[in-house]
Amino acid sequence: MPPPFGGPAGTQLQPSELAKITFVLALAWYLRYAKSLRTLEGLIFPFLLALLPFTLILVEPDLGTALLFPLVLYAMLLAAGARMRHLVIIALVAILAMPGAYPFLRPYQQARINSLILTTFNKADDEHRSGAGYHALVSKRVIGSGGPTGQGGEGVRPITQGLLPAAYTDFIFSVVGAEWGFRGCMIVILLYFGFLAAAVEIASSTRDPFGRLLVVGLACTILFQATINLHMTVGIMPVVGVALPFVSYGGSSLLTSLLAVGLLLNVSVRRS
Numbered sequence: 256m257p258p259p260f261g262g263p264a265g266t267q268l269q270p271s272e273l274a275k276i277t278f279v280l281a282l283a284w285y286l287r288y289a290k291s292l293r294t295l296e297g298l299i300f301p302f303l304l305a306l307l308p309f310t311l312i313l314v315e316p317d318l319g320t321a322l323l324f325p326l327v328l329y330a331m332l333l334a335a336g337a338r339m340r341h342l343v344i345i346a347l348v349a350i351l352a353m354p355g356a357y358p359f360l361r362p363y364q365q366a367r368i369n370s371l372i373l374t375t376f377n378k379a380d381d382e383h384r385s386g387a388g389y390h391a392l393v394s395k396r397v398i399g400s401g402g403p404t405g406q407g408g409e410g411v412r413p414i415t416q417g418l419l420p421a422a423y424t425d426f427i428f429s430v431v432g433a434e435w436g437f438r439g440c441m442i443v444i445l446l447y448f449g450f451l452a453a454a455v456e457i458a459s460s461t462r463d464p465f466g467r468l469l470v471v472g473l474a475c476t477i478l479f480q481a482t483i484n485l486h487m488t489v490g491i492m493p494v495v496g497v498a499l500p501f502v503s504y505g506g507s508s509l510l511t512s513l514l515a516v517g518l519l520l521n522v523s524v525r526r527s
Contacts, residue, residue: 269507271312271320276514278308278324279331279472286335287465295341301332302345316361319487319495323479325349330475331468334458367493374490390426391490393419398432398440398489405436423504425496428488443502447481450474457523466522473515 282304291297305328313321329342357365370388397419400406411434422430431439454474461467477500484499486492498508 271308271315271317272507272511274308274312275320275323275327275476276473276511276518278305279327279469279476282328282331283465283468283472286331286468289335292332292335292337298332298337298341298345301328304328316364317496318360318364319483319497322483322495323476323497326479327472327475330479331472334468334471335464364493367495371490371493390420390494391487394426394429394488395490397426397429401432401434401436401439403437405432405434405439407434421496424498425484425494425503426488427499427503428485431502444485447478451478454478454519457519457526461522461526463522463526466526470519470522473518477512477515 282301285301285304286292289297289301292301305324309321309324312324329346332342333339357368360368370391374388374391411430419426419429428440428443431443435442451474454470458467458470458474461470480497481500483492483495484497484503487494487497488499498505500508500512503509
């Protein structure tokens with residue numbers, strides 16, 4: 256059966272999706288036995304472990320998925336007992352070095368970053384709105400068209416007319432806003448908060464350090480990905496092309512999310 260809204264037929268496995276689960280498992284195992292996380296030297300190997308998939312996925316190129324690895328790394332290091340002072344210093348150095356990475360980005364990635372800056376300062380012109388800023392502009396209009404309660408089936412009319420590319424994957428939240436309105440958007444966000452609450456409860460009541468780190472890593476992977484997608488959809492972040500977990504169409508993304516939930520449930524039933 257072909258996907259909705261005219262998406263591509265067939266099944267394609269994305270190794271970067273499975274790399275997220277593999278990375279969390281490997282990092283949780285290492286941090287379980289690490290003895291020197293309270294020093295800067297003890298943080299070298301975890302950062303190298305995250306640098307490998309980050310670099311490979313960035314070369315694909317898939318900037319959105321690559322960004323998940325340092326975010327998940329930080330969350331797991333905090334849960335493992337690393338010093339906040341050390342992590343803040345490393346983060347500040349990385350932020351200061353970001354402008355130097357701009358020339359190495361692909362032209363379309365640079366255009367999306369420029370698009371966000373122009374839109375933020377209200378400097379976008381007609382050429383920009385029809386080019387690099389098209390996705391974000393149309394996405395916000397589609398969400399706004401839903402109003403408080405949505406338009407029902409009428410809300411998908413802009414999508415069926417082909418105005419919003421990737422409506423069934425990266426911009427599925429726009430479809431939710433068009434069909435169900437502000438009410439439907441809030442329901443989706445509250446469901447993610449419910450997932451966060453369940454993950455916190457499992458992690459806080461798990462005695463096994465590996466299980467606790469595994470829960471933190473998997474939950475943060477899903478929640479950080481959802482956060483990036485939502486911010487991208489409403490125009491707060493550049494368009495980076497990540498799916499909305501459990502909502503977007505896509506076999507690899509859904510498989511990875513369900514696998515993560517299965518591991519969370521496994522830790523939950525064995526935590527006593």
